[in-house]
Amino acid sequence: MTITDLAARTRADAELMAAQAERLREIRDRIIGREGIPEWFDGEISAHIARCRTAAADLTTAARRLTAHVGSDS
Template sequence: MPAVPEAIAVHAGVLRSDALVLADCAERLRDIEARLEAEGAAPAWLRETVNAHIAACLTASADLAEAATRLDVYADRTRR
């Protein structure tokens, strides 16, 4: 089955959108972490867990953004 550039580009767009959602999630978690820190009442394990989730969101966001870029390049090549 031949690669269809338009379909590939659509998949890239979905990945890019998902990357943005994950980046937004990391921002919301940063806000939560800042409030936990400011209140000083949260146990260390909770702050560590929130920070681990921030890192996971950022890593996944970067991975999806890279995959979207690679799919865009692939879509462009299949158009030639």
């Protein structure tokens, strides 16, 4: 695997994490306030959403740096 390949895979992983954050947000919005949902659920799912968004941002930064590194070798 080349650095260019790694950058592309890292960028794809960032997109997956961002999509997962959005899916979790949609689930949260759909079920919060419904009967039977524990009061701790909103805090837990919100924390997972935040972690997914952080991971997406970190992976995007890593992909950008890998791409820049490849460009600096030219």
